[in-house]
Amino acid sequence: xxxxxxxxxxxxxxxxxxxxxxxxxxxxxxxxxxxxxxxxxxxxxxxxxxxxxxxxxxxxxxxxxxxxxxxxxxxxxxxxxxxxxxxxxxxxxxxxxxxxxxxxxxxxxxxxxxxxxxxxxxxxxxxxxxxxxxxxxxxxxxxxxxxxxxxxxxxxxxxxxxxxxxxxxxxxxxxxxxxxxxxxxxxxxxxxxxxxxxxxxxxxxxxxxxxxxxxxxxxxxxxxxxxxxxxxxxxxxxxxxxxxxxxxxxxxxxxxxxxxxxxxxxxxxxxxxxxxxxxxxxxxxxxx
Numbered sequence: 001x002x003x004x005x006x007x008x009x010x011x012x013x014x015x016x017x018x019x020x021x022x023x024x025x026x027x028x029x030x031x032x033x034x035x036x037x038x039x040x041x042x043x044x045x046x047x048x049x050x051x052x053x054x055x056x057x058x059x060x061x062x063x064x065x066x067x068x069x070x071x072x073x074x075x076x077x078x079x080x081x082x083x084x085x086x087x088x089x090x091x092x093x094x095x096x097x098x099x100x101x102x103x104x105x106x107x108x109x110x111x112x113x114x115x116x117x118x119x120x121x122x123x124x125x126x127x128x129x130x131x132x133x134x135x136x137x138x139x140x141x142x143x144x145x146x147x148x149x150x151x152x153x154x155x156x157x158x159x160x161x162x163x164x165x166x167x168x169x170x171x172x173x174x175x176x177x178x179x180x181x182x183x184x185x186x187x188x189x190x191x192x193x194x195x196x197x198x199x200x201x202x203x204x205x206x207x208x209x210x211x212x213x214x215x216x217x218x219x220x221x222x223x224x225x226x227x228x229x230x231x232x233x234x235x236x237x238x239x240x241x242x243x244x245x246x247x248x249x250x251x252x253x254x255x256x257x258x259x260x261x262x263x264x265x266x267x268x269x270x271x272x273x274x275x276x277x278x279x280x281x282x283x284x285x286x287x288x
Contacts, residue, residue: 012038013168013169015169016035016166016169019166019183020047020063021051021062022205023048023166024048024052024062027144029143029147029162030144030145030159030162030163031146031149031163032148032149032150032152033048033146033147033149033168034150034152034153034165034166034168035151035168035170036168036170038119041149041168044168045119045146049074049079049113049115049117050064050142050147051063051064052110052113053071053113054112055069056068063096070110080109080110080228080258081108081110081112081113082114082115083100083103084117085117085118085119087119087120087122087148087164088120091125092124093127094131094269097128098131098270099137101131101135104116105140106240107141107142108143113141113143114143114144115146116146118146118148119148120148121147121153121159122150124155129155129159133156133159136159147159149268150260151256163195165181165224170228170229181194184222186217187211187276188239190225192242194284195242196238196242196287198288200286208217213269213272215272216275216276217266217274220263221263223259224259226239226243227252227255229241230243230244231249246286247287251286255283258282258283262276262279276287
């Protein structure tokens, strides 16, 4: 975040940083950080944790200085009052949350706050999410939870209802579809045509053998980039303009959840043609 070198300055997130500074003055028990990219969400969470424990806190300064001992330890994830659960490595399980529950039952070790960060919290197992709720129902002074997710809608609604939310600037979508190792242009054009007219379901008939898993994943990734551009107010070509014209914000976020589901089933070895047909049909129904 801007203002502290150890936290990877990024001018795009200046507004979010200012909000985090304000929240750090009187921190809520639970904060959701959405939007941006995964590393930006993690960076914002670490900045916030540092701001809650920075040496200049309470001396008239705001935010994280980035150079004091507490800031340096938070940056390196070795701060005693930082609990960091990385949902990018694997789903956060109920055993992980139970260990956290024991820690937050005690006061922080230092003069600031204990901060529990859960990255990619949409990957919480149902049992872990319910265990986390129980921890939040028994708040102890000096303990804060920070949940990171692409969109708040991917989290258990009862978790979000107890939270404040900070939305980061949406990712830059400078890379155009088809610029990667897999050329997705034909498939994206076919999706736009099918969603606009309801006819010509993809170039799948007679070409299913050409739709490899890597290509299908590239199509879904490029759809996510198109969607990010729309959410940022920068719809690109015909596909982005179609989504912007026919879906409201709730619909765009629902599409993002659907794309995440498509990515998961492709990783799970589901047939690539069937996955894209399912995706295309669901979205077509929303756009009609």
